[in-house]
Amino acid sequence: MSLLAFQRDMRDWLVREDLIAAGRMGASAGPGLVVYQNNYRAQLVECLESSFARTRAWIGDEAFFHSAVHHIESVPPSSWTLDAYGRDFPATLARLHTQDPEIAEIASIELGLEELFVAADSPVIALEKLDNIDWDRAVLTFALSTRFLELRTNAFAIWSALVDEKEPPVSRNLDTPQVVLLWRQGEKCRMRPIDDAECQALRDLRSGMSFGALCRDVTLFCGEQQGVALVGQWLGLWLSDHLIVAIKDDWSAQPRTSSYL
Structure with a gap:
């Protein structure tokens, strides 16, 4: 197996829990793959928790965790930095909590404030x-x-x-x-x-x-x-x-x- 093929199988396992991809890496790799996947998901949950602390406080730990897991399963990271991972989380919350639209809007406020940190600098007018x-x-x-x-x-x-x-x-x-x-x-x-x-x-x-x-x-x-x-x-x-x-x-x-x- 080439390095590129191995990397693709590893990605498919982490993101989609692809059993066929895992099988190509050998039966002995099974326990280690589970550890890698747990670490991968735990890191993404922590990323969302740190970015959306007020949203979590509003809906509670359990509801937030279930929303985060759903987001991780449906929206894999697509940027080189984890700072961008929460960009689609308000949309996920809007789909999951249609009867409570304030949840997605609170998350939109938090996302907007976080994105300001990386916005381009502007001069101050004298x-x-x-x-x-x-x-x-x-x-x-x-x-x-x-x-x-x-x-x-x-x-x-x-x-x-x-x-x-x-x-x-x-x-x-x-x-x-x-x-x-x-x-x-x-x-x-x-x-x-x-x-x-x-x-x-x-x-x-x-x-x-x-x-x-x-x-x-x-x-x-x-x-x-x-x-x-x-x-x-x-x-x-x-x-x-x-x-x-x-x-x-x-x-x-x-x-x-x-x-x-």
Whole structure:
């Protein structure tokens, strides 16, 4: 048996418990193969436990273990690093717990935060560079780690309570989805719920809308005084949270209508 064939049989045994593949390695290899397989699965369970600690706390050790075993049997590792193994675990939980959708959403929160650790770094904008910007034509660039997570249950409230070691609320479906903004500020992973207006503003700006066009649309929708105050509040918050990493005057930026109107 060639080394490549042996490696393939070993993989098939570990992943699928392929008895034919095990048989090709000889009867004497049987006890050792069982040990290898147990170690392989135990390592994957530990990987999921460390990545989804709040999910485990919510559903309990036994339910989490059974979910982890099902995931290991149906989704073998496909990356060079175990850090990526949990990427599909929320989807597995969604399939297993259709009557409890908050479970998969809590796991999605944990996955989102973990992925922020390996997101690309972004520079911090210097406030002194804000002078002399033509805000009517300014185009904002946001941190590469910025992402949105849409939740249809009160998973964020449950997750927050678990983090604070408080009694979590009873799970419930939301009347309207809640959007949570995730980003990395320096070495800290950050997240906060945002309302529909801020979410739409961020989506428009990230797609290339000029800051001036956003201001015009928001003031038309909310009124001049309230619109200016709201956009100014957003800008200050985005800058202090290090969400904005660059601002440039783009004279090719074409004003367009946002989804506010």
